Amino acid sequence: MGLFGLLVASTASAAWEVNMPRGVTELSAETYDLHMMVFWWCVGIGIVVFGVMIFSLFKHRKSKGAKAATFSHSTTAEVIWTAIPVVILLLMAVPAAETMVKLEDSRDPDVSIVITGYQWKWHYRYQDEGIGFYSSLARPSLEARPKESGIDVNTVENYLLEVDNRLVVPVGAKVRLLMTSNDVVHSWWVPDLAIKKDAVPGIVNESWFRADEVGTYRGQCAELCGKDHGYMPIVVEVVEPEAYQAWVDSRSEEANPLASAQ
Numbered sequence: 001m002g003l004f005g006l007l008v009a010s011t012a013s014a015a016w017e018v019n020m021p022r023g024v025t026e027l028s029a030e031t032y033d034l035h036m037m038v039f040w041w042c043v044g045i046g047i048v049v050f051g052v053m054i055f056s057l058f059k060h061r062k063s064k065g066a067k068a069a070t071f072s073h074s075t076t077a078e079v080i081w082t083a084i085p086v087v088i089l090l091l092m093a094v095p096a097a098e099t100m101v102k103l104e105d106s107r108d109p110d111v112s113i114v115i116t117g118y119q120w121k122w123h124y125r126y127q128d129e130g131i132g133f134y135s136s137l138a139r140p141s142l143e144a145r146p147k148e149s150g151i152d153v154n155t156v157e158n159y160l161l162e163v164d165n166r167l168v169v170p171v172g173a174k175v176r177l178l179m180t181s182n183d184v185v186h187s188w189w190v191p192d193l194a195i196k197k198d199a200v201p202g203i204v205n206e207s208w209f210r211a212d213e214v215g216t217y218r219g220q221c222a223e224l225c226g227k228d229h230g231y232m233p234i235v236v237e238v239v240e241p242e243a244y245q246a247w248v249d250s251r252s253e254e255a256n257p258l259a260s261a262q
């Protein structure tokens with residue numbers, strides 16, 4: 001309890017979540033529910049197995065004059081303790097497989113974005129809109145980052161979780177993500193979208209999401225990619241379709257020379 005108290009006290013200033021978030025997409029909710037289902041199965045199995053074990057140890061202890069049984073095999077017991085786990089695994093595997101099939105189905109997207117990992121930033125290119133830009137750690141975080149900066153990082157809003165150029169997508173649209181890397185292996189991870197996918201040089205990985213709620217969702221690179229691995233956050237802004245169109249128009253007008261570079 002003391003240790004727990006310490007742990008809570010040391011992180012009291014930050015939101016302290018133990019569990020994974022439920023997220024804002026249908027599949028993130030499904031993933032969360034699967035996770036919880038398997039978790040409760042594990043809790044149940046733990047209670048039953050340790051319950052029987054502890055009860056047996058206590059009930060048949062030597063001081064009570066218990067005599068050890070001498071049999072070494074029981075076909076009935078072996079069939080039962082094989083059959084029960086098989087049934088449990090099937091009960092978990094069927095819904096998990098259904099969700100996995102959906103996770104892989106990135107056909108017919110409304111928006112398609114190529115994500116390229118760089119040491120240490122992200123590049124986003126909207127395939128059909130002709131928009132391309134880098135997304136780097138925001139200046140307030142960058143300035144507060146060095147130990148000798150003298151800036152209290154607790155005063156920086158969304159410290160290390162803010163970028164200069166956010167990824168903007170429309171709410172309710174199917175967004176396909178094609179991920180690759182320019183140098184080493186990175187991983188594009190946004191918990192609220194239930195996406196954590198490696199960005200590997202020379203390989204294009206695929207993922208997709210359909211955000212149901214307008215909002216700002218934050219993530220980080222999740223693959224140790226070098227000294228500034230902790231300084232390449234991800235910010236996804238889910239907006240209404242009209243706001244998205246306005247953003248696309250404003251971006252196109254800028255005629256960003258990097259748009260066609262990637």
Ligand SMILES: [Cu+2]
Pocket residue numbers: 117118120185186187221222223224225229232
């Ligand atoms: Cu990285």
